[in-house]
Amino acid sequence: MNPIAEILSKQKVLIIDGAFGTELERKGYDINDSLWSAKFLMEKPEAIGEVHKDYLEAGSDCVTTASYQATYEGFMKRGMSEAEAKALIQSSVKIAQNVRDDFWKDSKNHTKRQKPLVAASVGPYGAYLADGSEFTGNYGLSVEELMRFHRKRLATLIEAKPDLLACETIPCLMEVRALCALLKEYPEVSSWVSFSAKDGTHINSGESVRECAQFLEAQKQIVAIGINCTAPQYIESLISEIKAVSSKPIIVYPNGGSTYNALTKTWDGISKSTSYGKMAYGWFQKGAKIIGGCCQTTPEDIAQIAKWVRA
Template sequence: MNIIKTILNDFPVIILDGALATELEKRGFNINDSLWSAKILAENPKAIEDVHYDYFVSGADCAITSSYQATIDGFMNKGYTKSQSESFIKRSVEIARNARDRFWAETSNRKNRHKPFIAGSVGPYGAYLADGSEYSGNYEVSEKKLIDFHRTRIKFLVEAGIDILACETIPGLTEAKVIVKLLEEFPKIYAWISFSCKNDHEISEGTTIKECANFLNSCEQVAAVGVNCTAPKYINSLIGEIKKVSNKPIVVYPNSGEKYDVCSKTWYGDSSSEAFSIAAREWFKNGAKLIGGCCRTTPDYIKAVFKILKK
């Protein structure tokens, strides 16, 4: 079932959740690690469940699992067994589902809402490398290497019962094409593919978003296409470029608007939930159908987006 199509038949917009890793960091967890937020999968799964739950309360129609940087090799490099590593990836789905079911059990939460769904996060190969290449796409590996890398995690997420795959922060078209090819091995599952972008018309590696959207438009298992982990100031233009060549629902979940210093590993600049929600209204008016937040956005951001869009 294409869950995105199903919900959009009844509602004009789907509200996604916001940041997971930086929200965990805000709550006192140390994620300065090659596993990033996946580290907490092994150490404190209840903390992840609480973040998911808070996003549902704030208005999110979807929880994106904490599997963005969860890979077998990544966990095994930290000393976990292969069996443990597999269980952590599947646990990310169980955690999100537990949060969703806890929220949905409270009948007062069901008013004018669709039952929230679970999107299995699939980060790019560069996220596993943890060297910054997830924002450039400059990793020279074979197509077979990429397929083998993504296959294992996708297999475990599908087996764990996700509703859709969220193939996110993809920096290059080649990797997107690999994911589309791999989806054929899982014919019953749909995915959205969202790219990280460096300006108002190019994804991180330099390919235009228009070329990417044009390729994905003919891919049956791709339920939506868009951008994430990108500066909000570029979103309206990127939506416009996608609309020129694609009739698929457009998904956008940019960063808060703050900037990240890769040297000091710190964020700087100003942002606010109010400004973000006002921008979200423009993204919706311009054609985005799935809207949420990425790095540094919080439950307050999603609550503000929910209020301004669900009117």
């Protein structure tokens, strides 16, 4: 049984964590960097552990590693050797596993809980470019070129033995085709795929979310399909679109509702006003089975979800 199905067989919703980079920022750390939160794998790994711990204590059933923007190319541009880059990428999984294992050692954390999962985050090619192209998908690359980019990092993360992969904030179907082709080389590995979307029916490239979900429905290793880093007002419509063509669990973890400005590397606009827990309950009623948050969401938001999931 895949790890997500196992937890969903015992509870109505699997709760994932919330924002990583903006949560570090909220704690007073500077994340304005082309490596984004991945720079803390080099500079302050204990800060990453702190965030994982906060989310587990808030009620997360799955923590996502700080590897979204961690790539060989990115670290080697900073003067790291290939071996050092590999160790840093794998450390993202080890940090999360250690924090999860410490949390689970305390039996009081077992109440109404399953053992939390560690999902290794695989960000899109655009995240490495750090130019905002993960919000458009206009890379000008072929499937083969995208496979070349992802191959070594995917192998490195899988070698660290996370419970599953989280291919997230993917802006175009071509990149998903590349990732699914690579996954076939590791038939025992499960992954979720979540797209970033521009409205209630289209992912950021302009392709229909239905078309994307239809493609993924046939991919055996993909154990959940959904949306992340997308404005909350589009989520209900996107769930309906996915549900129309897919029987797989639907995962949603939108952002706080602001827009990312790739030039200033900041978030513009007002963040969410409605209670996050209340919005999340609406997504559950629409059909989402795995729920969390992306940029600008907090452990408090996750605690609001846990309140009704574990009531």
